[in-house]
Amino acid sequence: MSYLRRPLIRHVAGALLALMLAPGVLAQTGRTVEVRASEFAFEPNQLRVEQDETITLKLVNAGSLSHNIHLAGADIRTETIQGGGSDTITFTAGTDGIVSFFCNVPGHKQAGMEGEIVIER
Numbered sequence: 001m002s003y004l005r006r007p008l009i010r011h012v013a014g015a016l017l018a019l020m021l022a023p024g025v026l027a028q029t030g031r032t033v034e035v036r037a038s039e040f041a042f043e044p045n046q047l048r049v050e051q052d053e054t055i056t057l058k059l060v061n062a063g064s065l066s067h068n069i070h071l072a073g074a075d076i077r078t079e080t081i082q083g084g085g086s087d088t089i090t091f092t093a094g095t096d097g098i099v100s101f102f103c104n105v106p107g108h109k110q111a112g113m114e115g116e117i118v119i120e121r
């Protein structure tokens with residue numbers, strides 16, 4: 001188990017570093033991917049993007065409670081938005097790996113509001 005996890009952790013760290021560098025690369029917009037939030041899930045909960053691709057992620061709150069999206073380990077997040085609202089974040093996925101995302105309203109991640117961005121070469 002432990003020896004299997006080491007390469008994965010190195011992968012994730014690389015992906016997070018790439019996302020943290022992203023705010024400097026916002027000139028291009030790339031494609032927009034819509035993620036719908038509700039109680040208590042994201043749809044879709046897995047996004048596939050290409051290495052070096054710039055993505056605009058549009059969070060649409062289709063539920064009745066307030067929700068948001070935080071990218072784990074990176075300072076990239078939407079506002080917390082009320083039902084019927086939306087917000088967008090833009091980032092560049094520079095390195096292959098997996099970055100998880102979640103809603104940080106207390107209890108929501110634990111209830112199922114989490115997903116992952118798979119960055120493919």
Ligand SMILES: [Cu+2]
Pocket residue numbers: 066067068103104105108113
């Ligand atoms: Cu939520």
